[in-house]
Amino acid sequence: MKVRLALAALLLTACSSAAPEDPRPFAPTQSPVRWIRTSGIAHLASGQDVAIPSVAKVVAVSRDGHRIAYIDDASDRYVALDLRTGQIRKLNAKPVGRVMAHEPHLAISGDGVFFATSPAKVAETTITNFDTSETRIIKNVCRLYGVTGSGVLGTRDCEGDSDLRWVSPGKKPRVFELLNRNDKPSLSPDGKFIAVRGFTLIDFATGEAVQDFPIPATAQWLDADHLLARTDNGYYAADIGTGTLTKLTVNAPPHETVLFGRWQ
Numbered sequence: 587m588k589v590r591l592a593l594a595a596l597l598l599t600a601c602s603s604a605a606p607e608d609p610r611p612f613a614p615t616q617s618p619v620r621w622i623r624t625s626g627i628a629h630l631a632s633g634q635d636v637a638i639p640s641v642a643k644v645v646a647v648s649r650d651g652h653r654i655a656y657i658d659d660a661s662d663r664y665v666a667l668d669l670r671t672g673q674i675r676k677l678n679a680k681p682v683g684r685v686m687a688h689e690p691h692l693a694i695s696g697d698g699v700f701f702a703t704s705p706a707k708v709a710e711t712t713i714t715n716f717d718t719s720e721t722r723i724i725k726n727v728c729r730l731y732g733v734t735g736s737g738v739l740g741t742r743d744c745e746g747d748s749d750l751r752w753v754s755p756g757k758k759p760r761v762f763e764l765l766n767r768n769d770k771p772s773l774s775p776d777g778k779f780i781a782v783r784g785f786t787l788i789d790f791a792t793g794e795a796v797q798d799f800p801i802p803a804t805a806q807w808l809d810a811d812h813l814l815a816r817t818d819n820g821y822y823a824a825d826i827g828t829g830t831l832t833k834l835t836v837n838a839p840p841h842e843t844v845l846f847g848r849w850q
Contacts, residue, residue: 609635614672618651619847621836626656628669629837631848638667644845645691648698649775649809651847653716655692655701657682664692664703666716675719678703678712693730693738696775696810702733707744727753731805732773732780739773739780741766750780752790762793772805772813779826781805781813787826799829808849823849 609627617632626641631651638644642659655666655677664677682691683706693702704711704727711727714720724738728748732739737754750765762780765771769782773790780788787797803813803824815822815831821844822831838844 609637612636612638612672615669617669619647619654619669620651620849621838621844621846622647622654623838624843624845628654646694647845647847648694649696649807649847650698653694653698654847655694655703664701666701666714668716675701675714675716677701677714678705680705680708683707690730690805691728693733693773695733695735696777696807700733700735702730702738702740704728704730704740709742709744711738711740713738722755724753724755727751729767731771732777734773734777739771762788764793770805772807774810775807776810778810781807781826785813785824785829797826799824799826801829801831806846808846812849814846814849821846 617630619628620631622628622644624644626638626644628636628638640659642657644654644656646655652670653666653668655664658665662681664682666675666677691704691706699715699717701714701716702711709726709728711724713722713733726742727738727740728744729741730738737752739752741748741750747766747768750762750771752760772781778790780790782788785799785801785803786795789796801815801824802817803815806814808814808823811826812823813826815824821834821836823834824831834849836844
C-alpha cells in the first residue's frame with residue numbers, strides 16, 4: 587500500500603512540474619523578446635513568458651527584441667511598447683481597420699527607432715520616431731515592406747498588384763518596376779537587400795538579383811544576414827550568404843504564428 591501511495595505521489599509531482607506556468611503580467615524588463623505569439627504572449631530571452639495587455643494582434647517585433655508593435659484592443663490603433671521602460675507610443679491617429687496577415691501595414695526599422703504604419707485601405711503612411719515622438723506623413727503609400735530613417739518601402743495602391751516603390755520625403759519615388767506585392771518583398775535591417783518570394787535577394791542600390799536559394803524563407807528578417815525559415819519541422823534561421831539553415835528552439839505549436847525578436 588505504501589509503495590502504491592509513493593508511486594502515486596511521484597506521478598503527481600512529475601505531472602505538476604511538467605505543467606506550463608501561466609504567463610506573468612507584463613512589467614518593464616531588460617530581457618528582450620525571443621519570440622512572441624500573435625495573441626500577445628511573449629517569450630523572453632530569460633526564459634519567462636509574459637502577457638502583453640490589450641493586444642488585439644501583434645504585428646511586429648524590433649530586431650533587438652526590446653520593442654513590439656501591436657493593435658490596441660480598446661482603441662483599434664497601432665501602438666508600440668518598449669519592454670525596458672514600459673513606455674507606450676501611439677503610432678497612428680486613424681483606426682486600423684481590418685488588417686489581413688498577407689497585407690502588411692506596419693514596419694520597424696532595423697535599429698528599432700522608426701515605426702511606419704498605414705490603416706487598412708488608406709494610402710497614407712505615418713512614420714514615427716519612437717525616441718522623439720516626431721511623426722511624418724507620406725501620401726500614396728499603403729502596404730509596407732520596410733522603413734529606415736530616410737524613407738519607406740511600400741506600394742502605391744491598397745488594392746491590386748501595385749508596383750513596389752521607395753519613397754523619401756521631398757524626393758521623387760524610386761520604382762522597382764519588376765516587383766510588386768505578390769513577390770512578398772522585405773527590406774533587410776541594414777537596407778542593403780530586398781528579399782522576395784522563393785528567396786531571391788535583390789540589391790537595393792541597383793535593383794538587380796544577386797543571390798538565389800531554394801529554401802523556405804519567410805519575409806521576416808532575423809538580422810542583416812538571416813531570414814526566418816519555416817517548415818513542417820519548425821523554425822530555422824536561413825543564412826542569406828550560404829543558404830544554410832540553423833534550427834531554432836521554439837516551444838510553440840507548429841500551426842501557431844510567432845514573430846521573432848532576438849533569435850540568438
